[in-house]
Amino acid sequence: MLKDPPIPDSQAGLAALQNMLRQRTPLAALETFHARYGNAFQANLPGFSATVLSGADACRFVLSAGSDTLSWRNEKDPIAKLLDQGVLVTDGNTHDDMRRIMTPAFHRKMLSLYTEAMVWGTDVVTAKWASGETRDMLNEMRQLTLIALMKALFSIDFSQDIDPLWRPILKSLKYISPGAWLLWADVPRPGYGKALGRLDTYLYGLIAERRAAQEQPEDFLGLLIDAGLSDALIRDQLLTMLIAGHDTCTALLAWVMLMMADHPDIQGNTQTKVRDALSSASPTLDHIKQLPELDHIVNETMRLYPPVHAGNRFAAQDLEFEGFRIPKGQRVMYSIYLTHRDATLWEDPLRFRPERFATKPQAFSYVPFGGGARICIGYRFAQIEAALVLARILQHWTLAPVKQKLHLHMGATLEPSPKALVRVI
Numbered sequence: 001m002l003k004d005p006p007i008p009d010s011q012a013g014l015a016a017l018q019n020m021l022r023q024r025t026p027l028a029a030l031e032t033f034h035a036r037y038g039n040a041f042q043a044n045l046p047g048f049s050a051t052v053l054s055g056a057d058a059c060r061f062v063l064s065a066g067s068d069t070l071s072w073r074n075e076k077d078p079i080a081k082l083l084d085q086g087v088l089v090t091d092g093n094t095h096d097d098m099r100r101i102m103t104p105a106f107h108r109k110m111l112s113l114y115t116e117a118m119v120w121g122t123d124v125v126t127a128k129w130a131s132g133e134t135r136d137m138l139n140e141m142r143q144l145t146l147i148a149l150m151k152a153l154f155s156i157d158f159s160q161d162i163d164p165l166w167r168p169i170l171k172s173l174k175y176i177s178p179g180a181w182l183l184w185a186d187v188p189r190p191g192y193g194k195a196l197g198r199l200d201t202y203l204y205g206l207i208a209e210r211r212a213a214q215e216q217p218e219d220f221l222g223l224l225i226d227a228g229l230s231d232a233l234i235r236d237q238l239l240t241m242l243i244a245g246h247d248t249c250t251a252l253l254a255w256v257m258l259m260m261a262d263h264p265d266i267q268g269n270t271q272t273k274v275r276d277a278l279s280s281a282s283p284t285l286d287h288i289k290q291l292p293e294l295d296h297i298v299n300e301t302m303r304l305y306p307p308v309h310a311g312n313r314f315a316a317q318d319l320e321f322e323g324f325r326i327p328k329g330q331r332v333m334y335s336i337y338l339t340h341r342d343a344t345l346w347e348d349p350l351r352f353r354p355e356r357f358a359t360k361p362q363a364f365s366y367v368p369f370g371g372g373a374r375i376c377i378g379y380r381f382a383q384i385e386a387a388l389v390l391a392r393i394l395q396h397w398t399l400a401p402v403k404q405k406l407h408l409h410m411g412a413t414l415e416p417s418p419k420a421l422v423r424v425i
């Protein structure tokens with residue numbers, strides 16, 4: 001007999017509320033429900049209903065499913081409105097065709113070309129640092145990841161364009177962040193049109209410039225143009241990459257810098273190894289291969305603070321998971337956050353212990369980039385960028401903690417809030 005996933009009762013709701021007020025994040029409510037009900041429960045609010053799944057079996061169930069079982073797109077979600085036909089928000093053949101066109105931009109050969117842009121982006125940003133000052137790593141890492149991404153994928157020196165586009169980019173992130181629209185899909189959302197329009201003007205300008213150019217650099221934008229896509233379709237993919245490719249890396253790197261500042265022993269040991277391996281050279285792919293501790297730090301940070309804390313799907317037909325009924329049309333979330341902190345999968349789950357990644361985690365227990373056919377297209381890009389940036393920063397800087405009260409903010413990604421202050425020495 002199939003059952004409905006448990007709906008938290010008023011006692012659980014009250015405990016969740018208390019936990020949420022204590023930790024100042026809605027994720028605390030999910031933790032409370034998970035502790036009480038296990039790996040499948042309903043998160044219901046007036047106007048919103050999701051079946052929340054977590055754990056390795058649940059992640060396998062969601063991530064192995066095709067779009068005829070669990071689909072991605074929901075016309076009413078702001079991210080679908082913003083990215084329109086972007087690869088992130090489409091399903092079926094439309095998605096698969098676009099993904100096939102883009103994939104060569106993330107092949108090994110291309111990734112090794114991008115490393116220069118990543119180190120250059122780090123140098124542009126850290127050139128403004130003075131020893132002893134306190135910097136907000138959210139701000140610093142956003143500049144860095146934007147500059148690196150635009151150089152790598154679009155061959156643009158974005159350090160020139162960043163100031164006028166800073167606010168439109170932040171506005172676009174606010175537009176897709178959880179908010180009242182989750183409960184009231186058609187809520188009026190004034191105040192975004194101008195900023196989003198400026199981003200569009202910029203992107204259409206890039207496309208026009210490139211179409212008019214005599215020579216095409218070998219990059220992501222060139223790949224889309226060569227594939228014969230329309231301007232509108234190219235705009236959707238550029239904006240998808242711009243948003244999905246920098247905001248996630250911003251959150252990750254801000255957390256990495258905070259972790260380093262808070263764990264001076266780990267930072268010190270890693271810094272010694274980095275300085276021995278690099279001397280005065282710029283970090284390359286070969287260097288980071290010789291320094292697995294960089295990946296371990298990045299992975300452990302993404303375990304505790306996954307920039308994408310959950311993935312959303314919609315049941316395309318009536319489904320069943322471990323005896324629970326999931327009706328057609330139901331929103332299904334696989335919780336990366338709960339899975340990464342599950343004590344049945346991770347020893348001492350709340351401790352920051354990068355060395356645990358010296359051994360491979362159990363399949364589907366570590367899914368910061370999702371998995372299956374829709375695994376993050378930029379996962380290698382992100383992993384390489386994070387290791388290179390960390391190496392470059394530890395080569396020249398030491399990070400020290402600043403007294404501050406942080407909570408986890410569920411914006412477009414899971415960010416430290418209100419700021420990620422670190423003293424750079």
Ligand code: HEM
Pocket residue numbers: 087088089099240241244245246248249252306307308311312367368369370371373374375376377378379381382
């Ligand atoms: C730390 C950095 C990153 C994290 C944690 C991350 C996480 C994710 C996750 C969890 C998904 C799958 C969501 C789902 O199952 O619904 C995803 C998809 C995607 N990511 Fe990333 N991402 C990162 C960096 C990047 C970068 C650097 C790019 C591009 C340069 C990128 C582009 C995309 C795209 C286009 C998709 C959609 C893929 C598809 O549906 O076929 N991401 N990402």
